[in-house]
Amino acid sequence: MNPALAIEEEVQGTSLWQDAWRRLRKNRMAVFSACVLAAMFLFVVAGPWVVPWSYEQQDLAYGAQGPSWQHWFGTDMHGRDLLVRTMHGGRISLLVGLLATAVSLTIGVVYGAISGYFGGKVDAILMRVVDVLYVIPFMFVVILFLVLFGRSLLLLFVALGAVSWLTMARIVRGQVMSLKNSEFVDAARAAGVGHAGIIFRHLVPNALGSIIVYATLTIPRVMLEEAFLSYLGLGVQAPDASWGLLVADGANSMIFLPHMLIFPGLLLTVTLFALNFLGDGLRDALDPRMKS
Amino acid sequence: MLRYALRRLLGLFPVLLVIFTLSFVLMRAAPGGPFDAEKPVPAEVKRNLELKYHLREPWCEARFLPALREGLEPAVERAVRAEQPWASRAEKLCTGLFQYGWMLANYATGDFGPSYKYKDRSVNEFIAAGLPVTIQLGLVAMCFALFIGLTAGLIAAIRQNGWADHAAMGMALLGISIPNFVLGPLLILVFALTLVWLPPARWGSWEYMILPGFTLGSAYAAYIARLTRGGMLEVIRQDYIRTARAKGLSERLVILRHAVRGGMLPVVSYLGPAMAGLFTGSIVIERIFNIPGMGRYFVDAALNRDITLAMAVVVVDAIFLLVANLLVDLALGLLDPRVRYEE
Numbered sequence: 001m002n003p004a005l006a007i008e009e010e011v012q013g014t015s016l017w018q019d020a021w022r023r024l025r026k027n028r029m030a031v032f033s034a035c036v037l038a039a040m041f042l043f044v045v046a047g048p049w050v051v052p053w054s055y056e057q058q059d060l061a062y063g064a065q066g067p068s069w070q071h072w073f074g075t076d077m078h079g080r081d082l083l084v085r086t087m088h089g090g091r092i093s094l095l096v097g098l099l100a101t102a103v104s105l106t107i108g109v110v111y112g113a114i115s116g117y118f119g120g121k122v123d124a125i126l127m128r129v130v131d132v133l134y135v136i137p138f139m140f141v142v143i144l145f146l147v148l149f150g151r152s153l154l155l156l157f158v159a160l161g162a163v164s165w166l167t168m169a170r171i172v173r174g175q176v177m178s179l180k181n182s183e184f185v186d187a188a189r190a191a192g193v194g195h196a197g198i199i200f201r202h203l204v205p206n207a208l209g210s211i212i213v214y215a216t217l218t219i220p221r222v223m224l225e226e227a228f229l230s231y232l233g234l235g236v237q238a239p240d241a242s243w244g245l246l247v248a249d250g251a252n253s254m255i256f257l258p259h260m261l262i263f264p265g266l267l268l269t270v271t272l273f274a275l276n277f278l279g280d281g282l283r284d285a286l287d288p289r290m291k292s
Numbered sequence: 293m294l295r296y297a298l299r300r301l302l303g304l305f306p307v308l309l310v311i312f313t314l315s316f317v318l319m320r321a322a323p324g325g326p327f328d329a330e331k332p333v334p335a336e337v338k339r340n341l342e343l344k345y346h347l348r349e350p351w352c353e354a355r356f357l358p359a360l361r362e363g364l365e366p367a368v369e370r371a372v373r374a375e376q377p378w379a380s381r382a383e384k385l386c387t388g389l390f391q392y393g394w395m396l397a398n399y400a401t402g403d404f405g406p407s408y409k410y411k412d413r414s415v416n417e418f419i420a421a422g423l424p425v426t427i428q429l430g431l432v433a434m435c436f437a438l439f440i441g442l443t444a445g446l447i448a449a450i451r452q453n454g455w456a457d458h459a460a461m462g463m464a465l466l467g468i469s470i471p472n473f474v475l476g477p478l479l480i481l482v483f484a485l486t487l488v489w490l491p492p493a494r495w496g497s498w499e500y501m502i503l504p505g506f507t508l509g510s511a512y513a514a515y516i517a518r519l520t521r522g523g524m525l526e527v528i529r530q531d532y533i534r535t536a537r538a539k540g541l542s543e544r545l546v547i548l549r550h551a552v553r554g555g556m557l558p559v560v561s562y563l564g565p566a567m568a569g570l571f572t573g574s575i576v577i578e579r580i581f582n583i584p585g586m587g588r589y590f591v592d593a594a595l596n597r598d599i600t601l602a603m604a605v606v607v608v609d610a611i612f613l614l615v616a617n618l619l620v621d622l623a624l625g626l627l628d629p630r631v632r633y634e635e
Contacts, residue, residue: 132307135614136314139572140590140606144315147594148322224471228576231473232591244473251477251580255485265474273469280465 020209023285030281033274040271044090053081055088056239066259074259076249080239086264089241093268096157096235096242097223103161104222105215108168113199113207115169116176127173130166138163139225146234156235160222171214175207209286216282220275227268243268297622304614311610312399312603313392319599320388335365345408345600346394352386399607409598418589418601419608425495426585429577430570432505437512437566442559444513445520449555450547452525460517467514472573476507476580493582504581508573512566516559524555557628564617571609 024030053059058078059070066074073082115126142159149155179185180203188202204211227244229235236242238249243264250261333341342348353360356379359372373380398405404415448460483503484492491500527533528551536550537543575587586605593601 132310135307135568135610135617136311137568137571137606137609137613139575140602140609141314141318143575143591143594144318144599144602144606147597148318148599220469227471228473231576232579233595244471247471247474247477251473254477254481258481261474261477261481265471265478269466269470269474272471273466276465276469 020282020285024281027281027284029277030285033277033281036270036274037278040090040267040274041094044087044094047087048084048091051081051084051087053084055085055241056080066257073263074257076257076260077253082246082260082263085241085246086243086267089243089246089264090267090271092153092236092240092242093223093226093244094271096153096160096226097219100157100160100164100222100226101215101218103158104165104168104218105211107162108165109172109204109211111165112169112172113176113204116173117180117195117199117203119177119180123173127170130169134166139228142225143229143232143234146229151234151237153236156226156229157222160225164218164222164225168211168214168218171210172204172207175210176203179203179206213279213283213286216275217279220272220279223268223275224272293622293625296625297618300618300621304611304618307614308607308610312396312607315603315606316392316395319603320391322597322599332366338366345406346391347387349387349390352383352390356380356383356386404604404607405600407593407598407601409593409596409601415601415604419586419604422584422586422589422605423608425583426571426574426578426587428501429495429504429508429574429583429585430567432501433509433512433570433573434566436506436509437516440509440513441516442520444517445559446524446547446552448517448521449524449528457521461521464514464517467510467517470510472507472511473576473580475510476504476577479503479507480580495581495583495585504577504583507580508570508577511573512569515562515566519558519562520555523558524551527551527554530554553627557624560620560624560627564613564620567616568613571613 115123188198230242230244231248236245246264254261407413407415444460448457451457480492483490536546578585578588590605
């Protein structure tokens with residue numbers, strides 16, 4: 001064995017990511033939340049293939065009944081199996097959560113990075129716009145938008161994503177501003193890398209820690225907003241399902257069929273709880289200074 | 293301080309203009325007119341309705357589409373418009389600008405105009421009926437949130453890493469995670485329908501306010517508890533607290549007289565965003581508990597395409613939020629001697 005190589009291995013430091021991973025693994029609740037989320041993901045994605053019913057199929061012999069061996073979560077008023085509807089609803093809720101977060105991530109990162117990198121007048125104008133947008137009661141605007149332009153899944157997550165990028169933009173701006181005078185940026189500039197290259201190849205990857213943390217915390221917020229809109233009847237339409245819609249149905253018939261409220265409500269709460277816990281854990285692991 | 297307050301107050305108007313314009317553009321860009329859904333009315337009646345609501349402007353018609361001047365049947369009008377698409381678009385834009393100016397002038401005088409749906413009632417009447425209820429609901433929720441949140445946060449901070457701390461913070465995360473539209477029906481099920489202690493719906497004396505107030509306030513109680521704990525833990529480590537302890541004050545006095553004031557700052561700055569959340573949350577709470585407030589009117593108006601009412605609710609809520617945020621910023625200045633009003 002080459003002795004020089006052995007020495008090199010010995011002095012190899014731990015990277016930010018290794019540090020973070022070590023800290024995260026020590027946080028039992030965060031690890032547990034990650035496992036819960038993985039199980040939930042498997043449940044809603046693979047579940048509908050295993051259950052012998054489909055989410056819109058009606059079993060009229062078993063309409064409006066509590067949990068039984070045929071229907072573990074019971075059935076709704078139309079005799080649809082609640083287990084598979086909850087799985088299907090979970091798919092939609094998670095999908096909207098992830099896609100809307102992706103939309104908000106894209107807008108927020110690009111906006112914040114540009115504002116932080118160029119600074120000066122550009123920064124002043126862009127951040128003034130964010131300040132103004134911050135005080136707009138956006139849920140009202142989203143509701144108006146959905147009612148006036150039709151309720152489709154696509155509009156739903158575009159609208160939710162388009163209104164939840166503001167904080168992300170502020171965080172990325174702050175990170176970029178603190179990084180943009182570093183030597184590696186000077187080196188890249190000296191090597192002839194353009195503005196776009198410096199922003200997206202050098203600055204944004206270095207801000208990834210905060211971006212991941214905030215994105216993880218955005219997912220439960222957006223899922224909650226989707227559920228909120230579906231609860232009001234402005235999101236997904238029956239026979240399609242989302243957790244918010246199922247909770248709304250459940251609330252309407254809770255006197256006779258409390259299981260219709262309890263199962264979807266429980267799964268939604270558990271998922272949000274796990275996402276929030278994981279987000280908190282990631283924040284403590286990746287960005288100890290951000291801890292509040 | 294006064295100059296700062298005045299400057300901020302003046303700064304509210306451009307923001308309000310942005311909000312007004314945004315909702316106006318949404319309303320104009322929406323496909324379909326407000327009177328399309330009704331059973332067909334004679335062309336003259338429809339024309340008069342549209343004239344009354346400034347959805348049709350004779351000046352613009354004369355300028356771009358002179359053929360529309362008489363009371364035409366809708367089918368004929370569509371044909372005329374289809375023949376001249378560009379003139380038709382120009383006429384629409386011109387009408388929109390007229391309507392924008394007309395509505396803006398009315399809003400400036402506090403007149404939100406007539407409702408599209410309930411033609412005998414003005415939007416102002418709806419707002420006058422709904423706003424006090426929503427404000428009451430918001431205040432009750434805020435009281436719950438502050439009382440529960442501050443108590444839990446203080447106890448958690450004093451007993452840091454003890455079981456009370458873990459219990460309080462676990463409850464707080466649960467409070468953040470459980471959606472209010474799950475909590476509300478559950479509370480109704482337990483306290484109104486099973487135990488029959490409290491009324492399940494409607495609005496009136498204080499018994500009616502407990503369940504909706506608690507449901508709406510719970511998430512904010514959770515946030516406030518977390519912020520209080522964080523703020524207190526930061527303050528407790530500071531020198532002036534050590535000084536207070538060193539001069540022999542009891543722990544109670546140290547916490548209540550010295551630490552609380554500094555530890556509350558994050559909570560005070562959170563109250564602005566919390567107000568925004570309360571308004572949004574009241575939309576769904578008012579629906580669950582069948583409360584006749586602004587949020588209910590808003591959703592009903594949006595679903596009925598009663599756009600003047602929906603738009604007025606957005607603008608009125610925005611005014612409240614802006615003023616609340618301003619008050620919070622001023623309060624922060626009074627509480628925290630480090631805050632300076634510069635520029």
